[in-house]
Amino acid sequence: MASRTFLLCLLVGLLATTSGYAKTTANADPAFDFYYLILMWPGAYCTDSKYGCCVPKYGYPAEDFFVQSFMTFDSAENKAVVRCNSDKPFDINKLESIENNLNHYWSNIKCPRSDGVNAWMSAWNSYGVCSGLKQVDYFKAALQLRKTADVLSALSEQGINPDYRLYSTEFIKWSVSQKLGVTPGVQCRNGPFGKQQLYQIYLCVDKDAQSFIECPRLPSLHCPSQVLFHPFHTWMLNSSSSSDAHRILMPTDGTLRA
Numbered sequence: 001m002a003s004r005t006f007l008l009c010l011l012v013g014l015l016a017t018t019s020g021y022a023k024t025t026a027n028a029d030p031a032f033d034f035y036y037l038i039l040m041w042p043g044a045y046c047t048d049s050k051y052g053c054c055v056p057k058y059g060y061p062a063e064d065f066f067v068q069s070f071m072t073f074d075s076a077e078n079k080a081v082v083r084c085n086s087d088k089p090f091d092i093n094k095l096e097s098i099e100n101n102l103n104h105y106w107s108n109i110k111c112p113r114s115d116g117v118n119a120w121m122s123a124w125n126s127y128g129v130c131s132g133l134k135q136v137d138y139f140k141a142a143l144q145l146r147k148t149a150d151v152l153s154a155l156s157e158q159g160i161n162p163d164y165r166l167y168s169t170e171f172i173k174w175s176v177s178q179k180l181g182v183t184p185g186v187q188c189r190n191g192p193f194g195k196q197q198l199y200q201i202y203l204c205v206d207k208d209a210q211s212f213i214e215c216p217r218l219p220s221l222h223c224p225s226q227v228l229f230h231p232f233h234t235w236m237l238n239s240s241s242s243s244d245a246h247r248i249l250m251p252t253d254g255t256l257r258a
Contacts, residue, residue, distance in 0.1 A: 032072040032081040032130060034216060035205040037145050040068035042109055043162055043232030044199040048190050054111040055237045058099075061107035063232055065151050065201065070123065070142035072130040075216045084130035090121040094135045101143050111238060133209065141209035149212070151201050154179035155229075164192075166226040172198065182212045188223040197228040 042061065046053040072081040095102060108116040120139070128138040158175035160167050169186055176184045184201050191197030204215035 031074065031084075032207070033075040034073055034207060034213060035131075035209060036069065036071040036073055037067070037142060037149070037203045037205050038069040038071065039065040039146060039149065039151055039201040039203070041065055041162075041198055041200070041230075041232065042107075043230035043236075044189055044191065044197045046109070046232065046236060047192060047197070047230055049110075052111060053109040053237050054113040055234070055239045056103060056107055056109060057113055057115045058103050060234045060237070061109060062104040063234060064105065065146065065149075067106040067142050067146050068200065070127060070138070070145075072127045078217065080127070081130045082126045086129075088124075088129045088135070090124045091135065092117055092120070095120065095139060098136065098140060098143065102139065105143055105146055106139070109237060113238075131209065138209075145203070145205055145209070145212070149176075149180060149201075149203060151176060151184075160229060162229045162231040164228060164230065166195065166228055167198075169223045169225055169227055172227070176201065176203075180212050182214050185215060185218040185221045186223050186227075187221045188227050191228045191230060193228070195228040196222075196224050197230050198223075 042053065042065075073079070074081050102116055102120065106116060106120065108114055108119050124135060124138065128135060131138050133141065154176050155161070155172065158171070158178070160172060160175055169188075172186055173183055180203070182203065184203050186198065187200035187202065188196040189199040202215070202218060202221065204213050205211065206213050
């Protein structure tokens with residue numbers, strides 16, 4: 001009898017220890033080193049998209065850089081940290097207080113017309129669950145960092161504007177660094193006139209999701225020495241809900257608007 005009592009006490013103790021360890025592990029610091037905040041210039045996306053761009057279902061986006069991704073990254077492993085916790089399902093209702101800002105600055109302008117929910121869900125399920133932040137705080141952090149960076153103004157202050165002109169890639173990096181104190185990564189994509197155009201700005205953010213840092217590493221980004229900065233205006237967006245509707249063409253397509 002005494003032996004059975006001892007074994008029972010031992011089993012209870014082991015279960016308590018295991019439970020305590022699981023709780024500690026769940027609350028441990030997230031296993032990533034920094035964030036990539038990837039900002040997209042919509043003018044570049046629209047000119048190189050097969051179907052152009054569409055007005056999202058819930059209003060016009062800002063004529064500014066959008067948040068494209070807020071990615072948790074492991075520097076040692078040289079890869080994104082994704083899908084860490086399956087017990088934190090995406091809940092759109094938790095974003096109600098910031099949904100207007102999301103529609104403006106984390107917008108989905110793909111055609112056919114849609115809302116941004118799938119993009120936000122993908123961001124949360126891929127990276128947000130790895131951040132250690134509450135869902136709304138993850139998106140708030142990305143939006144605030146985009147606002148703080150204010151890349152469009154940083155470029156404009158140095159005479160770089162979306163006006164079809166060619167600008168030095170290094171000058172673009174320098175202009176952003178003058179405002180933020182860190183050097184960004186720059187990614188380009190195919191543009192009009194056979195030129196490459198400014199498409200994405202990569203900024204690295206500390207693990208607390210509050211401050212910009214020099215990037216410990218950057219992915220392989222491709223830009224020539226000079227890139228075109230294409231205009232973007234909301235009138236360039238197709239307002240039709242049909243996927244095969246006649247799209248509104250960008251000015252560099254050589255046609256007038258539909």
